[in-house]
Amino acid sequence: MDRHPQMPTPVDNNALRLVEATVADLDRIMELERQGFAAGHQELRSAYALRIATFPQGSLMAWRGADCVGCVFSEIWRATPQPDAAHFTLGHDIRERHDPVLGNELYISSMTLVPTVRGLGLGAPLLSACLAHATQAFPQLNSTLLLVNAAWAPARRIYAGLGFVEIARFAGFFDAGEGSRQDGIVMRRPIRP
Ligand SMILES: CC(C)(COP(=O)(O)OP(=O)(O)OC[C@H]1O[C@@H](n2cnc3c(N)ncnc32)[C@H](O)[C@@H]1OP(=O)(O)O)[C@@H](O)C(=O)NCCC(=O)NCCS
Numbered sequence: 001m002d003r004h005p006q007m008p009t010p011v012d013n014n015a016l017r018l019v020e021a022t023v024a025d026l027d028r029i030m031e032l033e034r035q036g037f038a039a040g041h042q043e044l045r046s047a048y049a050l051r052i053a054t055f056p057q058g059s060l061m062a063w064r065g066a067d068c069v070g071c072v073f074s075e076i077w078r079a080t081p082q083p084d085a086a087h088f089t090l091g092h093d094i095r096e097r098h099d100p101v102l103g104n105e106l107y108i109s110s111m112t113l114v115p116t117v118r119g120l121g122l123g124a125p126l127l128s129a130c131l132a133h134a135t136q137a138f139p140q141l142n143s144t145l146l147l148v149n150a151a152w153a154p155a156r157r158i159y160a161g162l163g164f165v166e167i168a169r170f171a172g173f174f175d176a177g178e179g180s181r182q183d184g185i186v187m188r189r190p191i192r193p
Pocket residue numbers: 035036037110111112113114117118119120121122123124147148149152153154155157158161
C-alpha cells in the first residue's frame with residue numbers, strides 16, 4: 001500500500017527489536033540485572049562481558065520503539081538427557097559448555113524486562129524472538145532449555161505457555177535469603193514448536 005509521505009508509520013507497541021549486545025551495553029545490562037533479581041541472584045558483570053565476547057548472536061538487547069526495555073542471553077550446549085545442577089551456577093563461564101559447532105541445544109541463561117514494561121505481555125515475545133534469532137543463525141539447534149526459580153510465577157507461566165515442560169528439579173537450588181531456599185526447575189522444549 002502506498003503511504004502519504006506525512007502519514008505516520010503505524011507502531012506496534014508490543015513489537016520488540018533484538019540487537020546484539022556490545023561491551024557498551026554492560027552498564028545497562030547490570031542495571032537490568034539489579035532491577036530484575038534480588039542481590040543473591042545477580043550475575044557478575046564479568047560473566048556478561050564473557051557472554052558478549054563469546055556468543056554475540058546469543059547476547060541480545062530488546063528495543064521497543066526508541067527504548068531499550070530488556071535483554072536475553074543464551075549459550076549453545078550439547079544436549080544431555082538430565083542436566084546437572086553444576087551447569088547452571090551463577091557466575092559460570094560460558095566457555096565451559098558453549099559449543100556452537102557441535103551443540104544442538106540453546107540454553108537461555110537470562111531474560112529480563114525493565115519494570116516499567118512488565119505486565120504488558122512482552123515476556124513471551126521476547127523469548128520467542130530470541131529463539132527465532134538463534135535458529136536462523138544456528139539451524140542445527142533442535143531444543144531449548146532453561147532454569148527457573150519455582151517461586152517466579154510470571155516467568156513460569158511464560159515458559160509453560162510456550163510449551164516448555166519440566167525435566168528436572170533441583171531442590172533448594174536458589175538462596176532466597178534469611179536461611180531459606182527455593183527449588184530450581186529445568187524446562188525444555190523443541191526449539192521449533
Ligand atoms: C520474567 C519477565 C521477563 C516476564 O515479563 P512480564 O512482563 O512480567 O510478564 P508478562 O506480562 O509477559 O506476563 C507473563 C505471564 O505471567 C502472568 N503473571 C504476571 N504477574 C504474575 C504474578 N505475580 N503471579 C502469577 N502470574 C503472573 C501474566 O498474567 C502472564 O500470563 P498469561 O500470559 O497466561 O496471561 C519479567 O517479569 C522480568 O523481567 N522479571 C525479572 C527477571 C526474571 O524473573 N527473569 C526470568 C528468569 S527465569
